[in-house]
Amino acid sequence: MSRKSAYLCSGVSAAFGLALLASSAVLAADIKPAVIYDLGGKFDKSFNEGVYNGALKFKKDTGIEFRDLEIQNDAQREQDLRKFAKDGFSPILTVGFAWASALDKVAGEFPDTKFGIIDMVVDKPNVQSMLFKAQEGSFLVGVIAAKTSKTGKVGFVGGMDIPLISQFECGYAQGVKYVDGKDEVFANMTGTTPAAWNDPVKGGELAKSQIGRGADVVYAAAGATGQGVLKAAADAGKLGIGVDSDQNGLFPGKVLTSMLKRVDVATYNFFNTAKEGSWKPGFNVFGIKEGGVGYALDDFNKALITPETKAAVDAASADIVAGKIQIHDYMSDNKCPI
Amino acid sequence: MSAPVELPKWADVGLIPLINVAAAFVISGLVVIAIGENPFEAVKLLLGGALGDLEGIGFTLYYATSFIFTGLAVAICFQAGLFNIGVEGQAYVAGLGAALACLYLGFLPGYTLAVVAIAAAALFGAAFAAIPGYLQAKRDSHLVITTIMFNYIASAFMGYLLVRVLREPSQMNPETHVFPPGGWVPQLHAILTYFGVKWPVTPLNLSFFLALIASFAVWILIWRTRLGFEIRTVGANPTAAVYGGISPARITMITTLMSGALAGGLAVNVILGEQHRLILEYVGGFGFVGIAVALMGRAHPAGIVLAAILFGMLYQGGAELAFDKPKISRDMIVLIQGLVVLFAGALEHMFRAPLANLLAKFAARPVDAPAVERG
Numbered sequence: 001m002s003r004k005s006a007y008l009c010s011g012v013s014a015a016f017g018l019a020l021l022a023s024s025a026v027l028a029a030d031i032k033p034a035v036i037y038d039l040g041g042k043f044d045k046s047f048n049e050g051v052y053n054g055a056l057k058f059k060k061d062t063g064i065e066f067r068d069l070e071i072q073n074d075a076q077r078e079q080d081l082r083k084f085a086k087d088g089f090s091p092i093l094t095v096g097f098a099w100a101s102a103l104d105k106v107a108g109e110f111p112d113t114k115f116g117i118i119d120m121v122v123d124k125p126n127v128q129s130m131l132f133k134a135q136e137g138s139f140l141v142g143v144i145a146a147k148t149s150k151t152g153k154v155g156f157v158g159g160m161d162i163p164l165i166s167q168f169e170c171g172y173a174q175g176v177k178y179v180d181g182k183d184e185v186f187a188n189m190t191g192t193t194p195a196a197w198n199d200p201v202k203g204g205e206l207a208k209s210q211i212g213r214g215a216d217v218v219y220a221a222a223g224a225t226g227q228g229v230l231k232a233a234a235d236a237g238k239l240g241i242g243v244d245s246d247q248n249g250l251f252p253g254k255v256l257t258s259m260l261k262r263v264d265v266a267t268y269n270f271f272n273t274a275k276e277g278s279w280k281p282g283f284n285v286f287g288i289k290e291g292g293v294g295y296a297l298d299d300f301n302k303a304l305i306t307p308e309t310k311a312a313v314d315a316a317s318a319d320i321v322a323g324k325i326q327i328h329d330y331m332s333d334n335k336c337p338i
Numbered sequence: 339m340s341a342p343v344e345l346p347k348w349a350d351v352g353l354i355p356l357i358n359v360a361a362a363f364v365i366s367g368l369v370v371i372a373i374g375e376n377p378f379e380a381v382k383l384l385l386g387g388a389l390g391d392l393e394g395i396g397f398t399l400y401y402a403t404s405f406i407f408t409g410l411a412v413a414i415c416f417q418a419g420l421f422n423i424g425v426e427g428q429a430y431v432a433g434l435g436a437a438l439a440c441l442y443l444g445f446l447p448g449y450t451l452a453v454v455a456i457a458a459a460a461l462f463g464a465a466f467a468a469i470p471g472y473l474q475a476k477r478d479s480h481l482v483i484t485t486i487m488f489n490y491i492a493s494a495f496m497g498y499l500l501v502r503v504l505r506e507p508s509q510m511n512p513e514t515h516v517f518p519p520g521g522w523v524p525q526l527h528a529i530l531t532y533f534g535v536k537w538p539v540t541p542l543n544l545s546f547f548l549a550l551i552a553s554f555a556v557w558i559l560i561w562r563t564r565l566g567f568e569i570r571t572v573g574a575n576p577t578a579a580v581y582g583g584i585s586p587a588r589i590t591m592i593t594t595l596m597s598g599a600l601a602g603g604l605a606v607n608v609i610l611g612e613q614h615r616l617i618l619e620y621v622g623g624f625g626f627v628g629i630a631v632a633l634m635g636r637a638h639p640a641g642i643v644l645a646a647i648l649f650g651m652l653y654q655g656g657a658e659l660a661f662d663k664p665k666i667s668r669d670m671i672v673l674i675q676g677l678v679v680l681f682a683g684a685l686e687h688m689f690r691a692p693l694a695n696l697l698a699k700f701a702a703r704p705v706d707a708p709a710v711e712r713g
Contacts (some may be wrong), residue, residue: 041668070667071620074622079397080661192501
């Protein structure tokens with residue numbers, strides 16, 4: 001689905017770009033934004049693509065062109081970052097935690113350039129670090145899963161086994177247990193290497209095994225692997241939960257909801273604040289309160305979410321914002337209380 | 339199967355690789371035209387990015403260093419008639435040796451740490467190659483199959499270690515602490531700055547010279563020692579080698595060990611020379627490119643150095659090309675590299691017969707073996 005939307009977006013932007021040519025002299029950019037994706041690449045149908053979509057939207061709204069680049073290996077990180085900075089690009093957004101070391105070095109060399117990083121903290125006076133409270137969004141879909149499950153057993157399929165994904169898993173488990181402490185959560189990671197982000201076959205097998213053990217809702221936080229998970233759930237007549245972008249339309253009626261991690265919003269804001277002069281370095285945390293994470297409700301899953309479930313999840317959401325529900329962040333101590 | 343076509347040596351080692359690369363570039367040029375860019379401009383950007391300034395040269399030679407090591411690792415096995423596809427995994431595990439030395443032997447004074455870490459990288463690489471080597475030598479399990487599978491084992495094993503054991507708890511990235519500076523292989527720009535010469539910051543480090551020394555050492559070993567003769571004999575005809583009193587099992591074992599140790603050079607260049615910490619999947623396919631480098635370099639150290647520099651240029655120049663021409667994505671660069679591999683490796687013999695015929699026509703007297711007609 002997200003691929004389709006990307007095509008749509010690029011189609012729109014191409015048309016828009018033509019219209020733009022005429023007026024580009026007037027709109028001569030006062031900022032030169034740039035994006036460098038992680039090794040996963042621009043069109044990963046998930047995380048990097050979300051950034052791309054946010055940048056496209058910015059281009060559409062403001063007429064300001066952006067440059068973007070996919071790297072091939074780790075040695076290029078510093079090299080390309082430095083090159084963008086040297087060529088006068090600012091703000092420069094790096095996508096993903098793997099950029100931390102390179103950014104830390106290069107940001108010091110170009111103190112007048114604005115840098116950004118997603119999913120990681122780089123403590124420099126010219127860097128904005130954007131973090132997502134994935135545990136909050138995962139908690140909400142955990143509540144929905146537990147409310148919907150008839151067997152009291154739900155599944156989780158993660159991508160690569162890293163703390164970032166354990167953060168999803170832990171938030172999800174807390175949401176499930178919040179509804180009913182006796183509910184069971186089966187959790188599996190697809191692998192330990194980046195290939196785990198793109199292994200739908202194995203993702204599907206893991207989901208099938210969880211379904212075989214009685215799970216009737218399976219949450220996938222696994223990049224492109226997740227499509228295999230959602231398909232396995234749909235084929236078995238069970239329900240899947242998507243991640244990062246709204247994946248409800250992938251298997252209409254078979255995807256219960258999607259945990260939204262709005263990297264597109266973060267990207268858009270990152271560029272837009274730079275354009276308007278309100279850009280600030282430091283942390284920028286995106287939780288439920290900031291509209292950075294949430295769950296997807298649309299025509300595809302309207303029928304699946306009962307009014308009672310909706311009431312419960314909205315109440316939980318309000319309680320999280322109000323601080324009445326404390327969700328443990330796996331990444332704070334690399335432990336999950338559940 | 340026809341008999342191999344005889345070519346004069348200069349054509350075999352000089353002309354054939356050049357024609358292969360040229361063919362790859364012509365096809366790549368057509369693809370560049372197809373996506374609406376100017377191929378000549380692309381070539382200019384690629385060459386300029388790779389060799390146009392000191393920074394480009396630094397990166398080119400840095401990549402070339404990695405390819406020399408992995409190319410040598412593959413080539414030394416070629417000489418014994420073995421095909422080691424596991425350089426990727428052996429280099430990965432070698433990185434573990436380098437990292438463990440740096441992280442746990444930090445008390446060693448000065449650059450002795452780097453020396454120990456280099457030895458550890460070679461040792462770990464060799465140890466990881468020893469298992470498939472043993473299985474080939476004693477159990478006749480085919481090295482191609484076992485080394486392919488050992489790449490997966492290396493990947494899973496290292497992934498586990500980096501994610502669960504070695505990762506710095508505050509770090510999201512599965513990577514170790516930064517090594518103490520004594521374990522770093524000095525980078526060229528730092529050395530030159532010390533002597534007052536200006537050189538841009540590039541990852542090029544002393545491993546490059548280590549790679550050249552290793553190339554020379556491999557040449558001596560293969561063509562100037564008794565062991566090298568034994569290796570080549572086993573490679574040419576194992577049955578004859580046995581008749582000559584050479585144990586193929588012993589040679590297989592020794593060769594795979596040396597191959598694994600050479601694969602460790604990749605860890606020296608990338609882990610000790612540039613990253614200064616062990617990171618997940620740092621090998622990034624360089625081990626596999628080593629196969630192409632070895633094929634293209636005709637398994638001869640001099641050829642490997644040249645082929646490695648060519649691939650270094652493709653990597654660095656390709657990165658510059660992708661940077662300057664947003665239309666030419668990184669996949670395009672992979673395509674060009676793939677075409678070079680295709681023509682230099684798989685279609686190696688395509689131009690041989692026509693070339694031999696052509697040369698025979700021009701030669702004063704025909705080459706001693708009659709050129710095989712292929713219709």
